Amino acid sequence: KFATQHKTDIVYGTLFSHVVIGSAPAAGEAKMPYFVVSEGHHVASTKLNRYVFQPGITDVKSQIQAMAPWIAANAGKKVTQIFPDFAFGYDHRDYLPPALKAQGAEVIAQIAIPPTESSFTKYFPQIPAETEVIYHVMVGPAVLTFVKELGEFYGSNRPQLFGFIDSLEATDINSPGLEFLDGSHFWEGSPRYAQPDDSAAQKAYRAAVGIDDNGAAIGDPKDVSTAAHMFGCWETLYVVKKAMEDAGYKGPEDRAKLVEATEALTEFAEGPEHPQGPKTFNGKIHQCFGIQNISKVEGGRLNVVHKTKIEDGLYEPEGDYTTQPL
Template sequence: DPGRGAEVVGKFATQHKTDIVFGTLFSHVVIGSAPAAGENKMPYFVVSEGHHVASTKLNRYVFQPGITDVKSQIQSMAPWIAANAGKKVTQIFPDFAFGYDHRDYLALKAQGGEVIAQIAIPPTESSFTKYFPQIPAETEVIYHVMVGPAVLTFVKELGEFYGSNRPQLFGFIDSLEATDINSPGLEFLDGSHFWEGSPRYAQANDSEAQKAYRTAVGIDDNGAAVGDPKDVSTAAHMFGCWETLYVVKKAMEDAGYKGSEDRAKLVEATEALTEFAEGPEHPQGPKTFNGKIHQCFGVQNISKVEGGKLKVVHKTKIEDGLYEAEGDYTTQAL
């Protein structure tokens, strides 16, 4: 609820007088809440992935320093999709801002591919079979990224629709985040590929920082809560919360932050950051930060479903996802 988001940001600023606001996931709520952050001069750190922050269409008080945005993610993975999955792609995505980023930024022409159909589905939808006949018969790859409470239903119904004779599948793990990929009805996913920000399953080459992070947040080698294998984590995204808090810590230290009267200093100190080394504070991997657009850039993982687990088969480079800035927040008044 974007309206509720703006109301909450306002209350944090005027009633609770917090130092910062930290949160929102859903991109349409970020967009709706951002004006309240700007009006109240409240630093607002989001972990949303949408391109809305980096587009410079929000304001100087909104940052996304702990997780990459969809535009960068797609740009860095498009060559792999065209080279390894197929050239004719049908997209299925949620019908709101996050989904529109996927719709707008998957560019395959340079790799000899094309998006032949785009199917937007309301995030509140509970059954999806009626949408699948819209998928063109010549589709070689179904690119899917669904979110919300019915994601498991979406994936199961997709499998029931195609049976064993399906196109290649390339999904964002959002479609199965917090869901056991060994759930009944998901067997057809074997051999398909997913984007992951941080891998759900422990990998043979995990860094010491990644191992320490997994221990600290209490997830096992399968990405489930230690002691409860049915409680599957949102491992692909939740590192962004961890890393963002360390960015805030670093910026507050650099600013000599004492209290809410130093919010403007905090904004400027955050904008002055340029890179985050891989390590305990940034276990997902190294990142660069563009203070003009308030957005970080990092590595992406492409994982294959094999034997009921997700195995990383390709890792992009930071430079694969870089793009030209569309504006400059630092020119705005504080």
């Protein structure tokens, strides 16, 4: 419909990984440049096609690789993993064990939970008693229930918790029942809470999209943003703008030129267009690489305690989209 009925120039913004995988073939067949903001490793795996890009947010494989040394050194060596039972969760399932093993730690149990699940207590007895760290990355409307029930299950005597903020995205961490999260750690793409060392670009971005220093909508503290991820939408649009300018893009007849111009990009400097931080871009795998934040819950907010470097998340490409015909 986008290609034939609406005749759009591009398709942009898809989040859920199973949608990216399912719709990528249609983008290739229609020769429609498709810019996703999904985090899955699907684009970077080179299993999709030449018309699909993820230039504005890093992928799970890179995120895990960059953070594994910190987890092993600071949280614990015996890790139980809880993840959603669909494509995004499978990236965590597949890439965490080897990344931790390389750091002398191990995943001792993996618990997959259906994304439609509304109660989680029945899964918690599967967590081995010797677990030192629970690594959780849940998504969807029941995330608050998941975290609350985990707290009820353990009480005050819990293992270390390392979560992806997906488990609490758009949820106030000061919600009743989440007190037990104090002292636990989360991955964040871009920090929800303003940090003391925020750049001028980060401050300008917050003002432009209308979020306050707590990551909530200006004027409505209950409307908590998806700050850890939503920068990817902002940054991707600026990548499209740059590629269109480089390609001398005039309209849909220049889509192939747009693909090649995007593939030719190599780095994005931190600044108003890329407020989350600097990035490199690998045109062969259509994926960007950037920094990750590890934040600690303390005093009712998330404080960044560790930032990874771009090189911490680099890996060998698994293929090359540029060899495919346009």
